[in-house]
Amino acid sequence: MTQGTSAQATIGDSEFDRDTAVTLREPGVYDTELSAGWTIINAVNGGYLLAVIGRALGQALPHPDPFTVSAHYLTASQPGPAVIRTETVRSGRTLSTGQASLFQYDEEGREVERIRVLASYGDLDALPDDVRTSAALPAIPPVDQCFGPQDAPAPIKGSTAITDRLWLKLDPATLGWALGAPSGKGEMRSWFGLADGRDADPLSLLLAVDALPPTAFELGIQGWVPTVELTVHVRCRPAPGPLRIAISTRNLAGGFLEEDAEVWDSADRLVAQSRQLARTPLGR
Amino acid sequence: MTQGTSAQATIGDSEFDRDTAVTLREPGVYDTELSAGWTIINAVNGGYLLAVIGRALGQALPHPDPFTVSAHYLTASQPGPAVIRTETVRSGRTLSTGQASLFQYDEEGREVERIRVLASYGDLDALPDDVRTSAALPAIPPVDQCFGPQDAPAPIKGSTAITDRLWLKLDPATLGWALGAPSGKGEMRSWFGLADGRDADPLSLLLAVDALPPTAFELGIQGWVPTVELTVHVRCRPAPGPLRIAISTRNLAGGFLEEDAEVWDSADRLVAQSRQLARTPLGR
Known part of the structure; x- marks a missing residue:
């Protein structure tokens, strides 16, 4: 892969990891800082936001990997501090389901909800190897x-x-x-x-x-x-x-x-x- | 349409409407009775359950029509009584977002959550008429x-x-x-x-x-x-x-x-x- 850098970053030590980091405030509640580095015009990218919330849910739930994540976007996020409040909805043997909301703060410091998420997490490494797919690789030139x-x-x-x-x-x-x-x-x-x-x-x-x-x-x-x-x-x-x-x-x-x-x-x-x-x- | 009935049911007066009816218990909370008529083997059909929850959300939210509804299925529903607890997450001019959970009861009468839903509602009749679609009708014989x-x-x-x-x-x-x-x-x-x-x-x-x-x-x-x-x-x-x-x-x-x-x-x-x-x- 030629991405134009000599010292390659790694999973866990990269811009993406630093900018999606969350800090435990109390059980199920995580503080984070939305980075201005993932904006399009002035909007914080919705996929980046989902990754930040996804990281918090991965820490809060008993299973590590997002299997299905549904996000409803409520108000536009801004770079700056945010808090993610999670809830463990159900813990099963192979799947657990959680909910999370990302909040930022208005001028009076009140929490304003930006995104609400429902997600089911599992362990990707525990899945069987069976593949029966009819999906075809996208035709992208070299x-x-x-x-x-x-x-x-x-x-x-x-x-x-x-x-x-x-x-x-x-x-x-x-x-x-x-x-x-x-x-x-x-x-x-x-x-x-x-x-x-x-x-x-x-x-x-x-x-x-x-x-x-x-x-x-x-x-x-x-x-x-x-x-x-x-x-x-x-x-x-x-x-x-x-x-x-x-x-x-x-x-x-x-x-x-x-x-x-x-x-x-x-x-x-x-x-x-x-x-x-x-x-x-x-x-x- | 020839569906083999002489007296045609109408929207609001039909099996589907009766079996998806919800009764307001208190603001945002609706009682319902899951019908055995929409089961496959012994499982209550997931789309029927979504319609019941969708009806409750349509009553709870300021907009009438489901635009996007995301449901995570937690435990298997059974025919019988259920309660739907809704929350209005955000009310906007053209869209509102809500959350709902459908619960049933265990042997001690405690609520057991079956499904959790996030949904954004709007008014289908208020949408403009523009259509720019490349989707093609499915090829189904007469x-x-x-x-x-x-x-x-x-x-x-x-x-x-x-x-x-x-x-x-x-x-x-x-x-x-x-x-x-x-x-x-x-x-x-x-x-x-x-x-x-x-x-x-x-x-x-x-x-x-x-x-x-x-x-x-x-x-x-x-x-x-x-x-x-x-x-x-x-x-x-x-x-x-x-x-x-x-x-x-x-x-x-x-x-x-x-x-x-x-x-x-x-x-x-x-x-x-x-x-x-x-x-x-x-x-x-």
């Missing part, structure tokens, strides 16, 4: 035929702090929007990694599913596409090396659209699936 | 070339009470399992209605996404496929007349599978999308 924000002559519209922390190489077939000629197809495909070379783990998959430019760009829609709800299934612990992500939108209607993401690892396994419901920008 | 449980010489394995309340006409291309010759493809397609002729509404769409035989049957897997998590997006108020439902599984691995459902109405509009994570039966 890395050297793909393009990232760093390859653009000028900053790509909509790119901001988060692009410095990601290694993205987008399929040129889904880059029409960046050249003013969106394809009209609701598709986005990319190679994906963290810029400091840290390999993927289940928590960074929660980031990955929401880290590409929105499919709406390829539908000719500009502006912010705020997530209403995002559900991620983590199906397998990702192998070291780059990920491939394919996002598609089939139905834009009534001011809303769905975005489905598939994440594949370097061993050609489908490691995560997600779907979100998002709003189209007003007036478009 | 009704008279499809088959339902009533067409089988003997009761189809796995069919039980719920089949008397549904009008299902399955695409023969996805019926191999019923003849002992599953196709190996994770697909199930059917015409869908309620047996008493009641038309679809947003609440019955919550039932519809989980009412077909599981795709696992066509993958050669028998037995119960319990849902861990199910998220439904309702995208449009369905027109009167029969629905068409297509379910697909792309990835069966590690003892879990996803089931994606699309529901189309008689006006050829994609009215609901869902995805669930389910467990494959043990030992298969």
Whole structure:
């Protein structure tokens, strides 16, 4: 994997790990600091937020790995301090279910809820090896035929702090929007990694599913596409090396659209699936 | 629509409405009686349960229609009394978000939580008419070339009470399992209605996404496929007349599978999308 760094970061010692760290305040309650490094324009990325909450739930629940995480986004998060309050809903033998809310503070210091999450956790390493899949690897050209924000002559519209922390190489077939000629197809495909070379783990998959430019760009829609709800299934612990992500939108209607993401690892396994419901920008 | 009844039931006056009715006990708390009429073998259907909870949330929240509903299934529900406790998490101008839990009672009368739900509600009739969809109608043959449980010489394995309340006409291309010759493809397609002729509404769409035989049957897997998590997006108020439902599984691995459902109405509009994570039966 060539992500342009010489000293490669590792799982547990990387920008992503530091910026998603949580500190136990009291049983089930975790303090954190949302980093300005994972913002798009001024919005904190929804996948990054999910990874922060996912880390807190992994510490609070008896099982370590997110299997299915459903998040409803309530109000826009800002960089700065936040608190995550978790509840263990059910502890089973192979799965446990938890709930978490992320709060920030208003001018009077009162808690304002940003996101509420339900999640079921398990142990990915305890799963059997059976695979009976009909899913096919996304058709993404080799890395050297793909393009990232760093390859653009000028900053790509909509790119901001988060692009410095990601290694993205987008399929040129889904880059029409960046050249003013969106394809009209609701598709986005990319190679994906963290810029400091840290390999993927289940928590960074929660980031990955929401880290590409929105499919709406390829539908000719500009502006912010705020997530209403995002559900991620983590199906397998990702192998070291780059990920491939394919996002598609089939139905834009009534001011809303769905975005489905598939994440594949370097061993050609489908490691995560997600779907979100998002709003189209007003007036478009 | 020919569903074999002469006196057609209507929205508000039907088996489905009576069996999903909830009674206000105190603000935000609703009593209900889970009907034995919506069971598969001895399990209460997960989509029926979601419709009951969805009705309670529609009464508790300031907006009437489910837009996105995420349910985590905790313990198996039984026919009989239940209580639904709701919380209004956020009330916005166009969307409100709520939480609900359905409880039943153990032998000592203590509440046992069955399902926990996060949901965002809105007003389907207030949405703009824009549609920019690439989704295609499922290829299901005409009704008279499809088959339902009533067409089988003997009761189809796995069919039980719920089949008397549904009008299902399955695409023969996805019926191999019923003849002992599953196709190996994770697909199930059917015409869908309620047996008493009641038309679809947003609440019955919550039932519809989980009412077909599981795709696992066509993958050669028998037995119960319990849902861990199910998220439904309702995208449009369905027109009167029969629905068409297509379910697909792309990835069966590690003892879990996803089931994606699309529901189309008689006006050829994609009215609901869902995805669930389910467990494959043990030992298969």
